[in-house]
Amino acid sequence: MAYLTTHPDVVPIISLRFGKGAISIDKYIELGGYESTRKAIEMGPEAIIAEMKASNLRGRGGAGFPTGMKWSFVPKQSEKPKYILVNGDESEPATCKDRLIFEHDPHSVIEGVIIAGLAVGAKMGFIYLRGEYRYLLKIMEKAIDEAYAKGFLGKNIFGSGIEFEAVSHTGAGAYEVGEESALMESLEGKRGIPRIRPPFPAVVGLYGGPTVINNAETLATVPHIIRMGGAEYAKIGTERNGGTRLFCLSGHVEKPGVYELPMGYNLKKMIYDVGGGIPGGKKLKAVVPGGSSTPILTADEIDIGMDFDQVGKAGSMLGSGGVVALDETVCMVEFALRTMKFYQHESCGWCIPCREGTDWLKKSLTRLHAGGGVDKDIDNIRYLAENMLGRTFCPLGDAAAMPTIAFVKKFRKEFEDHLDGKGCPYHHSHEHEAVLA
Amino acid sequence: MATQSTIFSPELAARFDKLVTLYPLRRSALIPMLLYAQDEIGYISPAVMAEVAARIGIQENDVLSVLSYYSLLRTKPAGKFNVQVCTNICCMLRGGNELFEHCSKRLGVGHKGVTPDGVFSLEEVECIGACSWAPAVQINYDFHENLTPESMDKILDQYREKAGK
Numbered sequence: 001m002a003y004l005t006t007h008p009d010v011v012p013i014i015s016l017r018f019g020k021g022a023i024s025i026d027k028y029i030e031l032g033g034y035e036s037t038r039k040a041i042e043m044g045p046e047a048i049i050a051e052m053k054a055s056n057l058r059g060r061g062g063a064g065f066p067t068g069m070k071w072s073f074v075p076k077q078s079e080k081p082k083y084i085l086v087n088g089d090e091s092e093p094a095t096c097k098d099r100l101i102f103e104h105d106p107h108s109v110i111e112g113v114i115i116a117g118l119a120v121g122a123k124m125g126f127i128y129l130r131g132e133y134r135y136l137l138k139i140m141e142k143a144i145d146e147a148y149a150k151g152f153l154g155k156n157i158f159g160s161g162i163e164f165e166a167v168s169h170t171g172a173g174a175y176e177v178g179e180e181s182a183l184m185e186s187l188e189g190k191r192g193i194p195r196i197r198p199p200f201p202a203v204v205g206l207y208g209g210p211t212v213i214n215n216a217e218t219l220a221t222v223p224h225i226i227r228m229g230g231a232e233y234a235k236i237g238t239e240r241n242g243g244t245r246l247f248c249l250s251g252h253v254e255k256p257g258v259y260e261l262p263m264g265y266n267l268k269k270m271i272y273d274v275g276g277g278i279p280g281g282k283k284l285k286a287v288v289p290g291g292s293s294t295p296i297l298t299a300d301e302i303d304i305g306m307d308f309d310q311v312g313k314a315g316s317m318l319g320s321g322g323v324v325a326l327d328e329t330v331c332m333v334e335f336a337l338r339t340m341k342f343y344q345h346e347s348c349g350w351c352i353p354c355r356e357g358t359d360w361l362k363k364s365l366t367r368l369h370a371g372g373g374v375d376k377d378i379d380n381i382r383y384l385a386e387n388m389l390g391r392t393f394c395p396l397g398d399a400a401a402m403p404t405i406a407f408v409k410k411f412r413k414e415f416e417d418h419l420d421g422k423g424c425p426y427h428h429s430h431e432h433e434a435v436l437a
Numbered sequence: 438m439a440t441q442s443t444i445f446s447p448e449l450a451a452r453f454d455k456l457v458t459l460y461p462l463r464r465s466a467l468i469p470m471l472l473y474a475q476d477e478i479g480y481i482s483p484a485v486m487a488e489v490a491a492r493i494g495i496q497e498n499d500v501l502s503v504l505s506y507y508s509l510l511r512t513k514p515a516g517k518f519n520v521q522v523c524t525n526i527c528c529m530l531r532g533g534n535e536l537f538e539h540c541s542k543r544l545g546v547g548h549k550g551v552t553p554d555g556v557f558s559l560e561e562v563e564c565i566g567a568c569s570w571a572p573a574v575q576i577n578y579d580f581h582e583n584l585t586p587e588s589m590d591k592i593l594d595q596y597r598e599k600a601g602k
Contacts, residue, residue, distance in 0.1 A: 003570060003582075081461070093525045093564040124461075131472060131509045132565050134578035167459050170469045173509035175563065189464035189493070191506040207461050250527040250568040257569050292526055292564075322568060324527055338529055342563055348506070 002100050005257030007274045011236060011244045013224050014217065015260045018104040023139060025146040028107040034152055036223035040115045041160045043226075048119040052222070054230030056242030060097075061087055061178075061215030062291065062320045064308035067222075071212055073202035074120040080209035084116045084125035085187065085201075088216040089171055089178040091130055093292035093342060094322025097246035097258050098216040102129065102136040105220065106143035110166060112219030114157065115226060116212055117164050124165045126187060126206070127216075131172040140168040175346035179394045180213045182348065193350045194394035217246060217321075237263030241307035249275045251324040252282070264305040271302065271325050282327040286410075290319020292339050293399030295406030296326075316406070331426035332411040333418050336404060337365040343400035354397035357388040361404060368415065371423030378415045382408045444484050449477050453492055463493050471504055480514045508563075516551045516558030518596045520544070521575040524561050527568035532585075536572050537561050539586040543593060556600045557593070 004019050012018075022028040040048050052068030059065045074082060086109060090098040101109060113125035127144075129137050144166050147153045155163050169187060171177050177186045181195035184206045205211025221243065225233045234242040241263040247270065250256045254276030261270065267289065271277070278284050284299040289306070295316040297304075304314050311318040326335065344358040364381050367373055385401040385408075392398070408415060417425050443450045452473065456466040467489070474485045481504055490497045504510040522540055524533040537559075541547055544557050551558040567573030570582035574589070581592050 002567070002580075005569075090566055091564060094527050094568045095564075096566045096568045096570070099566050130566070131507070132575060132578070135580075169465075170472060172468050172472045172504075172507035174507050186468065187465055188462060189467035189503065191503055248569050250571060251530045256571070288526070322527075324530070324568075326530065330530065335526065335529075338524070338526055342525055345563055 002096065002103055003257065004100075004104075005255060005259060007259055009265070009269075009274060010260050011262050012260055013228075013233075013236075013244050014101065014105075014108070014220055014246060016224070017108070018100060020104075022105050022107065023103075023143070025107060025143065025150060028105075032227070033107050033223075034111060034150075036226040037111050037114050037118075037152065038158055040118050040226050041158055041162065045119050045121065048115060048226070051225060051230035052119070055225045055233040056230075056237065056240055057218065057221060057225060057233070058241060058308055059215055060217035060221070060245055060321065062092065062293075062317070064318060067214065067218055070202065070214070071116065071119050073200070074122075074210045074212060075203065076121065078121075078210050080207070081124065082120055082122035082210045083206045083212075084113050084120070084122050085180075085183065085206055085211055085213040086113055086125065086127040086216050086219055087178060087180065087183055087213055088127060088129040088133070088136075089174075089183060090133075090216070090320075091175040091178045091346075092320045092322060093339075094248060094250055094288060094324045095291050095320040096248050096250075097321055099133060099136065100246065100258055101216055101220045102133065102140060106136075106140050107147065108220040108223055109140075109216055110143060110147050110153070112214075112222040113166055114153070114164050115222050116214065116219060118162070120210070120212055122210075122212065123163050125167070127166065127168045128177075128183060128187060129168065129170055130177075131170050134170070137168060137170050144168055174348075175342075176348045176394070176396055179396065182394060183213065184211065191348070193348050194396075196393055238305060238307045238310075240309060245321050247306070248322045249325070250322065251288075252278050252284075252327040252330075253325045254279050261306070264307040264310065267297075267302040267304050267306050267323070270306065270323060275325065278325065278327050280327075282329065284325060285328045285330055286326045286332070288322070288324040288326070288403075289316050291322040292324075292342065293317075293395075293403060294319040295402050296410060298410055317402075329426065331369075331424050332407055332414045333365065333369045334424065334426065336407040337362070337369050339403055339407075340365055340400060343396065347396060347400070351392035351394075351397060353388045353391040354400065357384055357397065358400050360384055361400070368418050369424055369427075371418060371421050373415075373419050375419060377419075378408060378412065381415075444488055445474065445477060449473060457492065464495060467493055467495075467500070467503060468507065471500070471507075471510055475510060480511050482512075514551070514555075515560075517556050517600055518576050519558045519560060520593075521560045521562040521565065523563070523565045523567065523571070523573050523575075525564040527564070528572040531571040533572040536574070536584055536586065536589060539589060540574075540593075543590065556597060
C-alpha cells in the first residue's frame, strides 16, 4: 500500500477523497461523487469542452498538452467508433502518483472517462494499468462493476439514454507502452511498438477509430473541474497552467511522498520545506524535476516555479511530476549510467537511433564509470545523445538523450574525474564508509 | 476452440471465455490472458501458448512474438515467490543496489536465479512505481516498501514460513 503524506501547502483537489474510503461507491457518492457526471450529461459536449479549455488543465503524463484542446481535435462525425483510453501504465522512473489515485479514488477515474466520452461522443473507454499494479486492477474491476450495478455505466447511463461502457485492462511490464501509440498497439494485443504520426490518435487511434488518450491523473481531475468550474480551477495554478498536480518527491529528502501542490509551486521550497530538506545535513547537488527523462537541474537552478513553462524556460521539463533530489555523495556518472541502463532495457528496438544509441551510451558510460574511459569518450557520449534527438518514432529516444546531454553539460568535471584509469571517486568513498560501518 | 480440453482451471477458463468478448477485437485479450495464465501455471509453457493462441484465433508464433516483448512474462518457471528488487534511480539513491546484493547473498542466487528448493527466485527489476517509498521490492504482486536489509530479512522469513519450508 502506498502511504499518504501531507503538508500545510497541499491543495487537495485530486487527493480530496484520499484515505476516506472512497474506494466504495456508496462512500464515494456520499462524498459528492458522480455529481459531476450528472452535471456533464446536462451540459452537453460543447459546454464540457469549453470548461476544460477554461480550466487550463494540461496533460499530466508529461507532455503538458492542453486537455480541452486535445478533446476538441476529435472529429464530431466518424464512421468508426470513438474511444477513450486511460493511460495508467505509469512507468517513468520517479513517478508513483497514479497509483495513489487508483488505490484511493478509482471512481474519479471512471467519472473522468465517462465525461471525456460525453465530450467527444465516445461510447467506450479502456483503463490500462501497468502489469505490476495487480492490486489496483482488482480495485478498478470492482469499481467498474459497482458503477454498472448503479446504472452509471451501461446502455442507459443515469437514465439519460446515453450508452457508455468501461473496461479495465492490464499490461505486462513495458515502459514503452506508456507512449500513446504503443499503448494502443498493446491494447490491441500486440508488441508495444510506436506508430508514426500523423495521423494522430484523435483521428485514427485505437481499432482505427478516433481516440482520446489521457493520463490517469488528467482524467481523475476532470470531475473536479466540472464540479468547481473551469475558471475556478484555473485560478489555483499559474498562467496557462491550471490547478494542482501530484508531485512525487523521492531520493534524498527527509519526507519523500506524493504531495498535491499548486502548479507553479517553487521547487526549492518543495525540496526544503515540503520535503523537509536533505537528510544527514548533507548538501543538495542536483534535482531531477519531472521523471528520469527530464534534464537535471543543479542545486543553483532550482529557485523556479514548477509549471510546464517555467521549468521549460530553465532548460528542463515538468514531465510526469517525479521530483528526485540528489545529495552531494551521488556520483553523476553512476546516476547517468543507471538512467541509461533503464532506457537501453526499455527501448523497443523499432527505431535504430534509439536501439543502438541507448546501447552504445550504456557501454560508454559503463566503461567510463569503471575508469576505462578516455578523454574523447565524454564528447562522444554527448555527440551520440545529440544525434538521437528527434530521430525516432516516439519520444523514448529523446527521453534517453536529453538527460544524458544535461549530465555531461552540467557535470563535465565529474566525468573528467573518472578518466585515466582513476575509477569512480565516489564509489571508493562509499565502499570506505561501508567498511568503516 | 479449446474450451473442451483446457489446461486451465474451470474458473480461469470461464474468465477467458468472458475476456475475449469484452473488446471489439478478440486479440485485445491476449496480454491479460497470458499474464493470468502465467499466474496459474507459473510460466508460459508451450501448452499455454498453444491454448491461448487457439482461444484468440492467432498463430502460436504471434503469441511468442508478443510475449517476448513484455518483461513480466516468462517462458521458464520462477520460484514460488519471485523477489523483484528495484534498483532504478530513486531506489538506487536509497539503497536499492545494496538491498539487491543482500537478497542475493541471503537467497544464494543471482539475477533471475531460482533457489534449489524452488521457493524463491530473485530478479533485479526496473522502476515498479514505488519511488517515494524507496527502496522497494515486489514479491509476486505484493509491494514491500521503505526497506532495510533487516526488514527485508523479516519479510523473506515470512514468505519462507508461508511456503512451509
